[in-house]
Amino acid sequence: MGLPRLSRLELQIMETLWSHGATSVREIQEAFPEKARPAYTTVQTMVYRLEAKGAVRRSKKIGNAHVFEAVVSRNAAQRRLIDDLLGLFGGSSQPVVAHLIESGSLTLEDVREAERMLKRLQAEKTASSKVKGRSRRLT
Amino acid sequence: MGLPRLSRLELQIMETLWSHGATSVREIQEAFPEKARPAYTTVQTMVYRLEAKGAVRRSKKIGNAHVFEAVVSRNAAQRRLIDDLLGLFGGSSQPVVAHLIESGSLTLEDVREAERMLKRLQAEKTASSKVKGRSRRLT
């Protein structure tokens, strides 16, 4: 029962829910940049579909309007996106990183940060392997 | 007109074209793991759609079978994928990298490699700014 795939527009809607917390359809719609703002009913349809997928739930009602809140976390959804992408790249991060660099959005800062994070994780893993049987690497 | 978005299955087919070079529909189909191998006609339909999108072209004919070859490069297609993903993350690489780490597929090696690559690019940029805009980044 892994969380379902979320489409582009669905993710944009989730983003509003994640950053604004519980929100009405109207508010979600207005969170879109005027430039590319879908019709109210378009957003409404998407929110209903998200509800059907279990990604969102009705939390309460204000007046006659429903207020929705995210059920799946931003982290889980993003994780799912990355995993899917990774699948397309044969499971290797390397080409992904290479493209991030090419597109100029990966900074040296990001890389350093990543290195710190990795080292911290590695330390944790080593520590825990003294207690339990070390679990394999298996790429 | 940028290259079109390629779907999952379309990408898998392109992958075969990229790695095997010019290939017949039959060969593409057989390149799928027996586990999840679509019907011959399914692959055929996809190849035709790829042709309609201009991602693939018929290169020659062997017997009555057409042999197709990739028109868009693996690099361009992957780049497109990453750019799309990046859009969903607000253009920042940071969360992408964080998830790669979380999912355990980004190794310290990858990070070091990335750092080298970044530094090399940076050096080039500095150098080239002294000698007019040189046009790297073809493809």
Next chain:
DNA sequence: CCACTACGACTACAGTTGTAGTAGATCTAA
């Protein structure tokens, strides 16, 4: 020469995504 098989071209169809209209319930302000 002819049955068979491999292919190609075409068609079909259901599920997803993006987009939005309509009808009727409800709220709210005058």
Next chain:
DNA sequence: TTAGATCTACTACAACTGTAGTCGTAGTGG
């Protein structure tokens, strides 16, 4: 209290994806 603004709940529909069947033709083994 009633007209206009909102909302909900449905419905519609086209493009895209994945999946595959049909049918006619082109080569091939006998």
